[in-house]
Amino acid sequence: MKPDLHNSIWEQLAPARQPAPKLQQALSADVVVIGGGLTGLSAAYHLAKSGRKATLIEGRSIGWGGSGRNNGQVIPTLAAMEPAAMQSRYGEHAAPFIHMVRDSAGELFDFIRSHKLACDAEQSGWFQPAHSPDHLGLSESRVNAWQTHGGAAELLDKPAGDALLGSAHWHGGMLNRTGGHINPLKLSHELARLCAASGVQVFEQTPATAITPKGDGWLISTPEGDISANAVLLATNAYTSDSIEPRIARSVVPLTAYQLATEPLSEAQRAEIIPAREAISDTRGDLWYFRYTSDHRLVTGAALLLKAGAKPRLQALLKRRLETAFPSLAPLSFSHVWNGFVGITADFTPRFHELGPNYYSFTGYNGRGLALTLPIGREFASKINGQPCALPFEPPREIPLHGLVKRVARSRLILTRLQDKQRYKP
Numbered sequence: 001m002k003p004d005l006h007n008s009i010w011e012q013l014a015p016a017r018q019p020a021p022k023l024q025q026a027l028s029a030d031v032v033v034i035g036g037g038l039t040g041l042s043a044a045y046h047l048a049k050s051g052r053k054a055t056l057i058e059g060r061s062i063g064w065g066g067s068g069r070n071n072g073q074v075i076p077t078l079a080a081m082e083p084a085a086m087q088s089r090y091g092e093h094a095a096p097f098i099h100m101v102r103d104s105a106g107e108l109f110d111f112i113r114s115h116k117l118a119c120d121a122e123q124s125g126w127f128q129p130a131h132s133p134d135h136l137g138l139s140e141s142r143v144n145a146w147q148t149h150g151g152a153a154e155l156l157d158k159p160a161g162d163a164l165l166g167s168a169h170w171h172g173g174m175l176n177r178t179g180g181h182i183n184p185l186k187l188s189h190e191l192a193r194l195c196a197a198s199g200v201q202v203f204e205q206t207p208a209t210a211i212t213p214k215g216d217g218w219l220i221s222t223p224e225g226d227i228s229a230n231a232v233l234l235a236t237n238a239y240t241s242d243s244i245e246p247r248i249a250r251s252v253v254p255l256t257a258y259q260l261a262t263e264p265l266s267e268a269q270r271a272e273i274i275p276a277r278e279a280i281s282d283t284r285g286d287l288w289y290f291r292y293t294s295d296h297r298l299v300t301g302a303a304l305l306l307k308a309g310a311k312p313r314l315q316a317l318l319k320r321r322l323e324t325a326f327p328s329l330a331p332l333s334f335s336h337v338w339n340g341f342v343g344i345t346a347d348f349t350p351r352f353h354e355l356g357p358n359y360y361s362f363t364g365y366n367g368r369g370l371a372l373t374l375p376i377g378r379e380f381a382s383k384i385n386g387q388p389c390a391l392p393f394e395p396p397r398e399i400p401l402h403g404l405v406k407r408v409a410r411s412r413l414i415l416t417r418l419q420d421k422q423r424y425k426p
């Protein structure tokens with residue numbers, strides 16, 4: 001399957017838009033943001049609002065990467081690091097980062113509301129159900145950890161969880177009412193519109209081909225015009241190519257994740273299944289996750305060990321999962337299948353880098369970056385402006401034998417699926 005964004009339900013539900021032009025001349029800019037995903041767009045927007053002359057270049061179209069393809073779940077946690085681990089890793093820099101993660105979902109929905117961004121936002125909450133009775137212990141420890149840091153997490157027991165889900169498949173879990181879901185491609189388009197309205201020069205179909213030092217600043221080469229800049233943010237994340245920045249490309253493994261949308265559910269099904277429309281992603285390592293679209297489909301997804309024959313095998317796998325959890329969905333069929341790269345780092349945590357003077361980048365939201373993109377973009381803008389920044393900067397950590405790891409990364413799924421069957425031990 002080709003990585004075709006146009007197979008997605010998000011594309012179908014997004015209104016037609018006028019793309020930004022291609023860069024076709026040499027340019028001088030104050031700050032260049034490379035990558036038109038949500039992180040790059042947020043950084044460019046916040047830079048422009050602070051009075052900087054920001055230029056954003058996107059190699060394909062706005063939202064073409066993870067930002068336009070994801071499941072749209074707005075989740076205020078990291079994929080694999082709880083507050084205690086953040087404290088021991090980041091020391092004195094931990095508190096601002098923990099608060100940023102804690103507030104990320106609420107901040108995104110507030111931003112969407114205050115700027116009237118049309119992206120089918122539903123702040124209906126995010127629920128992480130426990131996939132075994134033991135894993136409710138994990139939910140409880142996560143709830144306690146976030147409550148200690150002022151987070152909005154609540155523990156639901158099995159009856160309350162079953163009522164929320166319309167299913168007896170899980171065992172209670174952690175609810176965070178600041179979360180929810182959006183159409184991520186529409187959000188990307190709306191943020192690009194806001195950037196342009198705020199004075200950001202946006203160019204699409206303009207890939208950076210090299211970033212080289214020039215005087216006190218940087219020269220960003222593109223096929224039809226180079227840009228001189230004082231500062232650069234490389235916001236290409238899991239889509240970073242080796243040729244442009246090997247330090248980033250080799251510290252992240254782009255794992256192909258597939259997304260599937262069902263046909264719209266009937267009113268009777270919707271009254272029974274997740275009736276208050278929370279975003280759901282459970283405690284499995286190989287997550288079971290679902291959320292409603294504005295036209296009442298469920299969007300779910302998975303990764304696969306082998307790419308061959310992906311579409312029918314995915315449909316069979318996810319039909320089995322959904323019909324197990326929600327028997328009244330049978331017989332289920334899917335209307336849309338698409339995919340995207342999730343940026344996986346060696347320890348499943350994001351990393352933030354200063355690659356040179358006034359040259360910044362990051363890697364690896366590990367499949368949980370949507371809520372974080374807005375504050376992370378804002379914090380990069382602060383850093384570029386020489387102001388206090390909540391991001392804990394670290395050197396890039398290249399993955400040894402990166403080429404080989406890229407090829408075998410999917411086999412980790414076997415391990416994850418086995419671990420999902422094991423008991424949770426605190």
Ligand SMILES: Cc1cc2nc3c(=O)[nH]c(=O)nc-3n(C[C@H](O)[C@H](O)[C@H](O)COP(=O)(O)OP(=O)(O)OC[C@H]3O[C@@H](n4cnc5c(N)ncnc54)[C@H](O)[C@@H]3O)c2cc1C
Pocket residue numbers: 034035036037038039040057058059060061062063064065066067068069070071072073074075206207208209235236237238239240241244257258259301339340341342365366367368369370371373
């Ligand atoms: C299938 C899937 C499901 C997911 N589900 C969720 C979810 O439900 N909730 C959640 O929190 N997270 C989810 N994620 C993760 C989330 O999508 C990402 O963390 C987030 O979108 C990252 O945004 P970004 O702006 O950093 O990167 P991206 O959106 O990937 O943007 C990078 C951009 O850089 C561009 N680019 C690359 N090279 C160049 C170049 N040389 N020059 C110019 N431009 C370039 C690319 O075209 C791309 O548009 C999911 C990811 C995937 C793939």
